Amino acid sequence: MRLIDIEPTAPSNSQVAPQVPKGSGKKHTGVLILLGIITILVLAFLWRTVFFYVQIVRGDVEPPTTFASSLTFDSSIKTPLPKANVDSDALATKDDPHIGQDSDKALLTIVEFADFGCPFSREASYIVRALAEHTDIISYVYRDFPIVELHPDAELAAEAGECAQDQDRFFDYHDKMYQNQFDLSSNKLKQYAKEIGLNSSAFDGCLDSRKYKNEVEEDRFAGIEAGVRGTPTFFFNGIMVEGSIPQDILGKLITRFQDIDELKGITQ
Numbered sequence: 001m002r003l004i005d006i007e008p009t010a011p012s013n014s015q016v017a018p019q020v021p022k023g024s025g026k027k028h029t030g031v032l033i034l035l036g037i038i039t040i041l042v043l044a045f046l047w048r049t050v051f052f053y054v055q056i057v058r059g060d061v062e063p064p065t066t067f068a069s070s071l072t073f074d075s076s077i078k079t080p081l082p083k084a085n086v087d088s089d090a091l092a093t094k095d096d097p098h099i100g101q102d103s104d105k106a107l108l109t110i111v112e113f114a115d116f117g118c119p120f121s122r123e124a125s126y127i128v129r130a131l132a133e134h135t136d137i138i139s140y141v142y143r144d145f146p147i148v149e150l151h152p153d154a155e156l157a158a159e160a161g162e163c164a165q166d167q168d169r170f171f172d173y174h175d176k177m178y179q180n181q182f183d184l185s186s187n188k189l190k191q192y193a194k195e196i197g198l199n200s201s202a203f204d205g206c207l208d209s210r211k212y213k214n215e216v217e218e219d220r221f222a223g224i225e226a227g228v229r230g231t232p233t234f235f236f237n238g239i240m241v242e243g244s245i246p247q248d249i250l251g252k253l254i255t256r257f258q259d260i261d262e263l264k265g266i267t268q
Contacts, residue, residue, distance in 0.1 A: 117151025
């Protein structure tokens with residue numbers, strides 16, 4: 001029997017199976033898995049954000065008590081005392097510059113330890129000045145905590161602030177110094193006093209005599225005793241809050257105390 005050789009015919013174009021590169025299926029699977037993971041993480045982040053926002057609004061979560069990223073640490077304090085609530089009346093001294101009510105009449109007493117050479121104290125100074133809108137319920141007291149290792153002129157600047165307080169112009173001078181923080185030399189301190197209209201003769205004599213050197217040192221020592229380890233450091237009714245407080249957080253704290261005050265008025 002004769003065998004007939006038949007050559008195989010090539011399949012038509014419609015019959016050719018698509019050529020799939022090796023490994024492409026794995027790549028597509030990997031991309032889908034990665035997108036899935038990213039989606040889950042984004043949803044989890046959004047859920048946590050909404051969850052904590054609702055808790056803060058309800059008052060179930062307290063604002064943070066430290067903003068360490070905006071705190072100038074004093075390296076000379078080797079062993080700071082442990083944080084603790086302190087007597088706000090003891091910190092809110094009568095002879096230091098203040099805004100608002102006397103501490104014994106205020107619903108909220110805020111004491112700040114700050115350094116005129118500290119950039120974070122400068123940042124906080126603009127936020128703190130907004131407290132003037134709440135003088136009906138707060139007492140704000142400014143106390144000196146110069147960190148001379150980092151800001152050599154800070155101690156003299158603190159004394160200059162006290163000299164301005166003699167003329168009842170502390171906060172005007174406070175603003176002027178923070179605006180010109182880059183130069184707190186003696187001559188410049190006198191120039192700033194003149195520019196805001198202080199009695200130059202009285203101011204210069206006060207500064208040259210170092211009249212308030214001991215006062216500034218006492219402020220600093222009181223801060224160390226209360227656990228201060230850098231600037232700015234605040235005490236809200238004795239509760240320590242370190243660092244420059246964002247304005248929205250400060251607003252929440254004040255609003256909370258206002259709510260308490262209103263509640264007292266309703267219940268009395």
